[in-house]
Amino acid sequence: MKTVLHIDSSARPGGSEVATYGSHTRRLSGRFMRKWRERRQDDRVLCRDVGLNPPTPVSAQWIHAAFTPPTDRTLWMEAVLHESDMLVDELISADIIVAGVPMYNFSVPAQFKAYIDNVVRVGRTFGFDRARSGEPYWPLLSEMNKKLIILSSRGDFGYDPSGRVADQNHVEASIRTAFAYIGITDVQSIAIEYDEFADERLTQSIQAAENAVDALVAGLTTQSEMRINADALV
Template sequence: MPPLHILQIDASARSGRSGVDPRGSHTRRLTHRFAERWQAARPQDTLTYRDVGQQPPSPASGDWIAAAFTRPERRNKAAQAQLAESDVLVAELLRADLIVIGAPMYNFGLPAQLKAWVDNVVRVGVTFGFDRSRQGEPYWPMLPPGKRLVILSSRGDYGYGAGGRLEAINLVERGLSVPMAYLGLTETHSIAIEYDEFADERLRASISTAEAAVDELVGKLARDVAETQGRALELT
């Protein structure tokens, strides 16, 4: 069976990793751990790394929108140039079997750098379809099936998870899972570190719990892949 391809995206404005660098990023710590554990479990797989926190994509502009909604055969060189960066980001998403995103909570939602990435990969005619004359739903997803999304987050406060005291104002996971599901990526796994602003034993415990959850998730997903590939081989 062909190897899988992993797309690892970091979005924190902090360049270092907590536990390694002073004032380092918790999300970078988790994405690094995930990638390291995955490559140990499945060394045959390949990985593309993109740091939107340090090299943010350009935000959508009026010219970008006009170019995106122009049919490809009608785009002039200026329109093609507007979409060049987006084309690269979309190609990375299309190639990936597993998308691992480090998404810290900034003011209850995504960092602007990561939102710019989302806006660059939600592309009509490329990652989602639209036909106003289509019967029923005029929109449909265009991502190939079988992709998985892993969201690794961090939060200053606590209780943002399912059933938590602040669940209703957590816009991070939904900020990624909703647009990705719209494109056809519907399997999402989320792990988060909390209590960062408290900087006490609760933060240390949360980090330990999140790292253990990352290890468990890597094991589960790697086993799922092996089982799926094994069944496919039996059918050949």
């Protein structure tokens, strides 16, 4: 059995398949989860909607508490870090993270940045030792074989690598950087484009993204089944 962490970060509450002006990322993440459940009904699913319920942004008190050794923390420090601890625990327990993250002004929504700031935690997801020879920072989740799926959407087009405005896309790149820092480097991404044009190109982009989601789920679940069968033969 695997654990899938489903994260949505769009400010729009409904998917574009059911709501006028709905969220394309919720459409894709919802489709991913439906297809996954069809193939792996027994897997555990955790849902985290940071778009509608944003994590508390990092504060001076949070930083003070996070960089205080656990044995020295006071009750107020533990209280300040309680939400972050919960988010980190969810992330650590997950085998697959499915993140719906739309492009807002060339980068991730503030709600998702707050999520990243809460889970990139010294002593929990990355290590730091200024006296360590070589690199003083190191990832703590690198041996956990986690997969990250980024499902995005963009109003314009040409944001993929080698596209006309690829240099303006700070969504996937920033997410990959943050998650690689804590040890999650197995990342795949799918995106819908042309939202602001609302014409046939958008329709085609949605269809292509949904087809890609279906193929990704089929591939990942097939890999899991093959590993299970291989383990059973050992």
